[in-house]
Amino acid sequence: MSTEARTLSQKVWDDHVVHSEDGQPDLLYVDLHLVHEVTSPQAFDGLRQNGRTVRRPDLTIATEDHNVPTENIDQPIADEISAKQVETLRVNTDEFGITNYPMGHVNQGIVHVIGPEQGLTQPGMTIVCGDSHTSTHGAFGALAFGIGTSEVEHVLATQTLIQPAQETMSITVDGVLPEGSTAKDVVLAILAACDTGGGIGAIAEFRGPVIEALSMEGRMTVCNMSIEFGAKAGLIAPDETTFEYLKGRPNAPQGADWDAAVAYWRTLKTDEGAVFDREVVIHGEDITPHVTWGTNPGQVIKLSDNVPTLDMFDDPVARDAAERALEYMGLTAGMPMKDVAVDTVFIGSCTNSRIEDLRAAAAVAEGRSVKDGMRTLVVPGSGLVKKQAEAEGLDKIFIDAGFDWREPGCSMCLAMNPDKLTEGERSASTSNRNFEGRQGRGGRTHLVSPAVAAATAIAGTFATPKDLA
Amino acid sequence: MEAVHIVQGTAVPLDRSDVDTDQIIPSDWLKRVERTGFDKGLFAEWRDDPTFVMNQDEYLGANILVGGPNFGTGSSREHAVWAIQQYGFAAVVSSRFGPIFRNNCTKNGLVAVEVTQEVGDQLMAAIQADPTLELTIDVERRTLEAPALDLEVEFELSDSVQHRFLNGLDDIGLTMQEDASIGAFEASRPAFKPTTR
Ligand code: SF4
Numbered sequence: 001m002s003t004e005a006r007t008l009s010q011k012v013w014d015d016h017v018v019h020s021e022d023g024q025p026d027l028l029y030v031d032l033h034l035v036h037e038v039t040s041p042q043a044f045d046g047l048r049q050n051g052r053t054v055r056r057p058d059l060t061i062a063t064e065d066h067n068v069p070t071e072n073i074d075q076p077i078a079d080e081i082s083a084k085q086v087e088t089l090r091v092n093t094d095e096f097g098i099t100n101y102p103m104g105h106v107n108q109g110i111v112h113v114i115g116p117e118q119g120l121t122q123p124g125m126t127i128v129c130g131d132s133h134t135s136t137h138g139a140f141g142a143l144a145f146g147i148g149t150s151e152v153e154h155v156l157a158t159q160t161l162i163q164p165a166q167e168t169m170s171i172t173v174d175g176v177l178p179e180g181s182t183a184k185d186v187v188l189a190i191l192a193a194c195d196t197g198g199g200i201g202a203i204a205e206f207r208g209p210v211i212e213a214l215s216m217e218g219r220m221t222v223c224n225m226s227i228e229f230g231a232k233a234g235l236i237a238p239d240e241t242t243f244e245y246l247k248g249r250p251n252a253p254q255g256a257d258w259d260a261a262v263a264y265w266r267t268l269k270t271d272e273g274a275v276f277d278r279e280v281v282i283h284g285e286d287i288t289p290h291v292t293w294g295t296n297p298g299q300v301i302k303l304s305d306n307v308p309t310l311d312m313f314d315d316p317v318a319r320d321a322a323e324r325a326l327e328y329m330g331l332t333a334g335m336p337m338k339d340v341a342v343d344t345v346f347i348g349s350c351t352n353s354r355i356e357d358l359r360a361a362a363a364v365a366e367g368r369s370v371k372d373g374m375r376t377l378v379v380p381g382s383g384l385v386k387k388q389a390e391a392e393g394l395d396k397i398f399i400d401a402g403f404d405w406r407e408p409g410c411s412m413c414l415a416m417n418p419d420k421l422t423e424g425e426r427s428a429s430t431s432n433r434n435f436e437g438r439q440g441r442g443g444r445t446h447l448v449s450p451a452v453a454a455a456t457a458i459a460g461t462f463a464t465p466k467d468l469a
Numbered sequence: 470m471e472a473v474h475i476v477q478g479t480a481v482p483l484d485r486s487d488v489d490t491d492q493i494i495p496s497d498w499l500k501r502v503e504r505t506g507f508d509k510g511l512f513a514e515w516r517d518d519p520t521f522v523m524n525q526d527e528y529l530g531a532n533i534l535v536g537g538p539n540f541g542t543g544s545s546r547e548h549a550v551w552a553i554q555q556y557g558f559a560a561v562v563s564s565r566f567g568p569i570f571r572n573n574c575t576k577n578g579l580v581a582v583e584v585t586q587e588v589g590d591q592l593m594a595a596i597q598a599d600p601t602l603e604l605t606i607d608v609e610r611r612t613l614e615a616p617a618l619d620l621e622v623e624f625e626l627s628d629s630v631q632h633r634f635l636n637g638l639d640d641i642g643l644t645m646q647e648d649a650s651i652g653a654f655e656a657s658r659p660a661f662k663p664t665t666r
Contacts (some may be wrong), residue, residue: 057665131544148545150576151576196487231570277479
């Protein structure tokens with residue numbers, strides 16, 4: 001097997017096969033299992049009912065993120081059902097001996113933000129979580145993907161997962177990005193090219209000069225949205241940027257272990273001559289700021305474009321979907337995107353809530369004021385991101401400009417906590433899903449980068465920082 | 470899970486593409502800590518609308534859900550599968566499924582039947598025209614049949630999933646029999662791999 005040219009994802013996969021049999025899915029070992037309150041209660045219950053234990057609590061970590069309020073967190077959670085779910089996680093992690101970072105703890109945060117920040121996410125690992133955006137961790141050259149609750153139970157009990165082989169897909173972003181474009185625009189452009197189904201059945205590897213030039217934060221933003229074009233996972237070969245990010249983090253290897261780890265990590269790249277099942281190439285030069293106009297992330301255009309008209313869709317299924325989306329979104333076909341007025345801006349989520357995202361938004365907000373009547377939420381991805389931002393004075397910049405500075409959590413990304421859109425409200429959001437009702441029943445979501453979100457908060461209509469006077 | 474051999478009955482035509490798991494079961498419903506009671510949350514945002522297809526009398530009692538392409542994309546919530554099952558569906562038909570949803574179906578014995586776009590369109594139209602149209606999904610033969618349309622197509626179902634469906638087997642129990650291989654693998658893991666302690 002080792003003589004054959006392999007892709008990065010195949011190497012990581014091969015290194016985790018516990019058991020393999022012809023015609024059967026592989027049994028893969030799981031290096032890290034991330035747990036949160038929403039998709040785990042039924043799994044722990046299953047263990048209990050069958051008298052099973054957690055095989056490796058030391059490879060499992062939990063945090064509270066989806067339900068937690070982003071204000072008044074010293075008070076008990078007001079929503080009784082949310083409170084019960086969070087309490088259930090505490091009881092379960094206690095009973096099964098799993099470390100949990102509860103609301104208010106400095107290490108608490110969105111599950112995909114805390115793994116990398118604690119140095120738990122490292123190249124060449126297999127990482128799973130009952131959450132589809134687990135692909136975020138692929139930024140480190142890890143094979144990371146979302147699983148369902150039955151699989152959460154399976155991993156808790158056995159530290160393994162049954163996985164059928166996947167196809168491989170290469171997404172190359174060549175050239176250089178125009179100034180003012182960000183990692184979010186890169187992934188939105190990838191979605192425009194692949195639509196919501198282009199990655200189904202495949203593990204995508206992002207490559208090329210544009211990807212290599214991204215910071216770890218930017219790479220996480222790109223990998224985060226792999227699931228949005230249907231890929232099982234998305235990953236990027238580790239390099240000096242990766243090692244630099246990891247060095248000195250709490251759980252990163254040290255001393256001789258560090259050297260051994262780096263030596264191994266350097267082998268984690270696609271071999272010359274390895275063949276991918278699918279290949280997509282995108283030109284960096286074409287990637288200007290993007291925005292979604294519809295109700296799935298594949299319905300995306302350049303911010304400088306007009307809302308599409310129905311005659312632009314040849315495929316009848318896509319045309320029907322576009323027609324429904326325009327109606328739901330309350331948009332007129334053909335109108336300039338920049339004329340669309342927004343009433344809510346959300347800067348947060350596992351796509352864009354890391355320190356670099358907040359810096360980008362703050363750079364736009366500095367010395368300016370949010371448009372009158374605009375609701376704005378800035379929700380850091382974790383307690384540590386919040387602390388860092390405050391140390392840099394970003395909180396003050398946001399507050400002075402009229403933004404609301406909140407406590408960490410998923411917040412308005414999926415509106416399980418009190419941060420919701422109401423019927424007909426329109427948001428510019430740095431999150432990853434613009435589905436109907438995702439941010440609150442009847443709410444209308446447009447996905448954008450942090451810089452565009454901040455500029456939009458100031459302009460009142462969709463805008464890039466360059467559009468601001 | 471319970472064994473499934475054949476799903477036979479009538480179907481609800483959910484004529485929309487890109488029905489994601491947020492639509493199947495909105496996030497409010499994810500707050501439950503039990504594994505039951507999700508039937509009422511199925512398509513909750515659409516159910517209030519009296520014209521919504523599941524509210525039509527002629528489709529009451531159907532046990533197969535026929536959706537448009539890209540069914541079950543989005544969030545990994547297994548609650549979507551539980552909601553569909555608990556409502557009374559034993560199978561879902563689409564020309565393309567979200568991969569996590571499809572995999573979650575296999576863990577719960579919900580039969581996900583992937584057909585071509587052409588067959589999907591044909592079924593959708595036929596069920597809309599005749600709500601009493603009978604479908605038979607045979608897990609053993611991996612076929613979907615609509616005798617009234619003279620239609621019989623095969624669908625993909627891996628041997629291992631089929632085996633578990635036919636025998637109602639639990640994955641975890643099967644994997645635990647591999648305890649020795651798991652232990653051996655663990656013994657060979659490099660020392661630099663992180664732990665959460
Ligand atoms: S921030 Fe949003 S996408 Fe990310 S884990 Fe939370 S709910 Fe899921």
